[in-house]
Amino acid sequence: MDEISTGLHSSTTCQIVKCIGNFVHLMEATVLMALLQPAPAPETFDLLDDLVLLSEDYM
Known part of the structure; x- marks a missing residue:
């Protein structure tokens, strides 16, 4: 699922997750x-259950 939280309030995103x-x-x-x-x-x-954080360095 891609970008399920786009445009949503954080509490709505929490309910969906x-x-x-x-x-x-x-x-x-x-x-x-x-x-x-x-x-x-x-x-x-x-x-x-599991979380992977990705970040890109823009330096």
Whole structure:
């Protein structure tokens, strides 16, 4: 899933991630999603099982 948080309030993004997480655990599936800036609320990251942070250095 790409940019599911674009244009959404952080609480809405958190609710969507929670719903996706429930589905993933129920179906024993895997989902890869990209959350771009502005960063979602810290509570959203607590809902993720694994997290990989990517950054590009513009120096």
